[in-house]
Amino acid sequence: MYNQNTMNELPASTSDIQTSLLSKINEWQVLRAIQHRGPMSRAEVARYARITAPTASKAAESLLKAGLLEEEESTEILRGRPARKLRLPQRNAQVLGLVLDADKCRVVSAGLDGSLHDTVYEFATPDNYGLLLDTAEAYLRTALKRENVITLGLGISIPGLLDYSNQLSILSPNLPITNNHSPAQDLEKRLGIVCVQLQESHALCLAERHYGNAIGMDDFAMLDVNIGVGLGVMSGGRLLKGNRGLAGEVGHITVSPNGRRCGCGNRGCLETEASDSALVHAISQRLGRKTDIDEVLQIIASGKIEITHEIEQICRYLAIGVATVINLFNPSTLFIHGRMFAADPALFSRLLTEIEQRSLAPAFSDCHIVMARGSKRQGAIAGIIEHLFNSLLPPSMQETPSRTLPSPVSVAQR
Amino acid sequence: MYNQNTMNELPASTSDIQTSLLSKINEWQVLRAIQHRGPMSRAEVARYARITAPTASKAAESLLKAGLLEEEESTEILRGRPARKLRLPQRNAQVLGLVLDADKCRVVSAGLDGSLHDTVYEFATPDNYGLLLDTAEAYLRTALKRENVITLGLGISIPGLLDYSNQLSILSPNLPITNNHSPAQDLEKRLGIVCVQLQESHALCLAERHYGNAIGMDDFAMLDVNIGVGLGVMSGGRLLKGNRGLAGEVGHITVSPNGRRCGCGNRGCLETEASDSALVHAISQRLGRKTDIDEVLQIIASGKIEITHEIEQICRYLAIGVATVINLFNPSTLFIHGRMFAADPALFSRLLTEIEQRSLAPAFSDCHIVMARGSKRQGAIAGIIEHLFNSLLPPSMQETPSRTLPSPVSVAQR
DNA sequence: GGGGTTTAGTAAATGTCTTTTAGAAAATGT
């Protein structure tokens, strides 16, 4: 009767009656605490999450039963009664990751703590979508049927534009076979486990926050200079998605109004002026023949051919893009990932001085700019773990700021 | 005893013991429901916020007692027992707004529903900070001592760069007297009421979301083309702030790598190439004498002097900035506020076609671009109301996504 | 080695909250 009354007012999306949410939220708090701080005893959890000891204990009990936590013997020598530490399962439960890329794809698995397992399956990217699905499914099934292990979900990292509202890959220049398909939905049907797909740079960003150098940071950005240029932004503790999930598409902002024509139709996009492919293009012109990124990186590293001019040019344009990111998002740290910087460390400092000129002083001085060495595998894993933990929460509280200190008590009941 | 134990682990920021949070959250839900949907009966609130009737009733009771709600007689004629509607107080409680600007300042007041009162105090911006404070205080005190009205807080809108973590104005080219001062903290001391300060464009953004054309939108942006260029972005239902509150500083992104030197030291900033001042500069050059924005707008409106070239140039650069915003934030709507577009409607459609060329197709087609006519007064008011309502929540839940549909039950207890 | 101390963890009582259930109030419809 009550339900029917509500129906005329409310959208149908949110499920109606939920019971006993208070304890669910506390369970989530406990999980988050352990995820952020590592293995802890029940008492530590209680202190850290600001809940009382019995509450923490009960939540832990229920999580142990569900297989989302494990107990380990404490090795620390302390004064009082020794504590049994709680930790995220490293072997009893796992999640899978699928990393799609232009040339090759990888299937990885990891514990719920994000620690990658050793076995990695790798295969060349097939040239049609059906085959991609078949091949991926085969490897994933192998990873699935480990003994005594529950697999909780699969995270997929995809290059190119992703529509999050429809879970669709809409435009992937480097992996066109996924266009207008939804690997996550298709694999979810085939495998029967929860699947989520994330844009490559977004995934990288999540990985850095959970398992990398951005632990505890609420406002940072991750720039990936590759064939194209990708960007993931964490703002206020949440991954920036925008209306459909296209947020962070920095590759096609204009950095040179009359620059080279880009595949997107515009002129002087960041991607055409400053990326691995831009570098390759410039050096090809210089050499008078075609070349590829590996050779270019060798040239840089060896210093044999004088290409300072080309590199400076690229730095100049890249700096405009980076400065734009700093001005618009005011990150506390900006991670830059790119093979060309690994090849020549001097390149990075040159870039820095360019960025300083191009960005607003207060925003620049507020921002640490560092090189990153993220892994897409970890990104796919971080994506699914984030999703799983988040979906433990009642819908009303999902997509929470997920602060580092899990905040003093928030506990709900229905 | 318990508190002391926690102290060695946790930052001191969050206040320690809070009691009876469950009901506080429900009160907040009720308030939000009424704020979003307008006056409602207790029964409607219960349905809309998905809480049971007695719960809604009790929360309403407590809010009525606190003066945060009023009752009104329902005029609707329905079947059953007539309902007494609940609404946000329009007269019994008020908030104040202080809008600081380069030339003049204004003091306004409004009900808790955001409806501006008629009396507006206006004064020329003094040339030193002490005098500004004194003058503002005098007007604010007048607004404060209305009979039988509780004043709950003051919102301040400030142009230029604001540091939210330290509540400091750090760089305001057009209002330099506030530099390194905190009007909010200073007025809070003098007046004894809660004060918050917001960057002008951020305030505008909030106003549009609460009382303008962006009601219910979770991802939109608001671009203000003025002497400078300001940007406020709402993403995932939250105002983008960045690490220190500098997010959205679009004025100094580079749109013309070798353009005119800007006050910030960079070349070809958006603000120097496409803003009211850029327009004035260009037309001054053309006329061979100094002019001002009012005259320029007249020239545009009258069409007497052919200045198409100058205007096209500005459109071109503005489009680069706008396209950057669309690519990076993927907003569902972009509001553009600017006097020059009001003067010549054709200008706007010209801008649109430029933007389309400069932005990524999927992001562009996902984004409505419309003219806005926001008011800074409403912005200051929206700022303080947002703050007040948010601070009703327990710290752990503050800065909530504040979705339009207040979500199925979230109710907590301690 | 035994008592004192410290820390971890659990059990039962207490209290606070929401929900359920039931009913009164106030209008319309027939």
Place this chain on the structure above:
DNA sequence: ACATTTTCTAAAAGACATTTACTAAACCCC
């Protein structure tokens, strides 16, 4: 006049976290 509908509240019931008290298991020190 009586049934129906809707709003709103009161009292009982139920769920959950907290408080309080207690046990378990270690170390420290005389």
